[in-house]
Amino acid sequence: MAQGEKQRSVLRISLDILNAVRDEGDAKPTHILYKANLSHERLVKYLDDLTTKGLIEMQQDGENRTYRLTPKGVSFIIEMRRAESFVQGFGLNI
Amino acid sequence: MISPMPYSALVTFFLNLLSAFVALLTSYYAYKVNRLVSNSVLRAISIGFMLLGLGLLVDAGTSIISGRTLVESFSDKVLTLFASATYLTLQMIAYLVIAVGYARAAYGGRIRPAMPVALAGSALVGLYSYSVLSYLVAFVLLAFVVFQGMLLRSGEKSRMSGMVLLGFILILAAHFILLVSVLLLGADLFLIGTMVQFLGFLSLLVFVIGSEVVGPG
Numbered sequence: 001m002a003q004g005e006k007q008r009s010v011l012r013i014s015l016d017i018l019n020a021v022r023d024e025g026d027a028k029p030t031h032i033l034y035k036a037n038l039s040h041e042r043l044v045k046y047l048d049d050l051t052t053k054g055l056i057e058m059q060q061d062g063e064n065r066t067y068r069l070t071p072k073g074v075s076f077i078i079e080m081r082r083a084e085s086f087v088q089g090f091g092l093n094i
Numbered sequence: 095m096i097s098p099m100p101y102s103a104l105v106t107f108f109l110n111l112l113s114a115f116v117a118l119l120t121s122y123y124a125y126k127v128n129r130l131v132s133n134s135v136l137r138a139i140s141i142g143f144m145l146l147g148l149g150l151l152v153d154a155g156t157s158i159i160s161g162r163t164l165v166e167s168f169s170d171k172v173l174t175l176f177a178s179a180t181y182l183t184l185q186m187i188a189y190l191v192i193a194v195g196y197a198r199a200a201y202g203g204r205i206r207p208a209m210p211v212a213l214a215g216s217a218l219v220g221l222y223s224y225s226v227l228s229y230l231v232a233f234v235l236l237a238f239v240v241f242q243g244m245l246l247r248s249g250e251k252s253r254m255s256g257m258v259l260l261g262f263i264l265i266l267a268a269h270f271i272l273l274v275s276v277l278l279l280g281a282d283l284f285l286i287g288t289m290v291q292f293l294g295f296l297s298l299l300v301f302v303i304g305s306e307v308v309g310p311g
Binding site for chain 2: 011079082083085086089090094
């Protein structure tokens, strides 16, 4: 059960980050940090993870670094919305 | 000699067949979503509805056999008894799995399902007693699932979230009617119970279809 809760919370945080990136378009790390309510250290870890999974991509322009959703990331958000709707029907949360 | 199938057996057959389809569809979606979110309750729901779907298919087959032949031959009697016992057992295990899934979500891993052993032993006391017991156990388990479902309903609800609870409440009501029909040996009541159960599965079908058409927010 504890493991399940941990996995869910990781999924929830990942989804919050993806939603923040989607809302911003080209999202700066500070904006994502604020919207996903994470520490800088944890945010870096999650952004690396989501980039590795191909859900977001990084754009580097000199000093500025932004993130945007990949088509795979958009599909993932849609799929997770369906999953969330199903799960909530049974009185649960992701 | 094969007798014409009574109307009630035909209706029971189709309602159980459709209910089985919905149960298996719900099981498939729960399995699919569980692969994404990895939730122990969803796993239980997936397994529970799969067993329920298989049980309803067996029950649909039983209504065809008993309806067509009026259970005249000994082999048909044995087959019908075996199929009924299989359906009732699968149904009890299915609701037990779902109830334990909800219980584990509500109370952690402290729940130990000791009930199947007791239920297996009760199969020896005859199909009638077994029917009464199984509908009673299914009713109690469903009541527990409905209660936990109400408790666990999150603050943020999807558009269709009430349909699942409505479905479980209708299936619960159906099991009360089915229990009474077994006690009174009322064929009409049994048909009504099957119809109410079908409405419960119909509510689940609306939910499953509804949750599939959720678009990007």
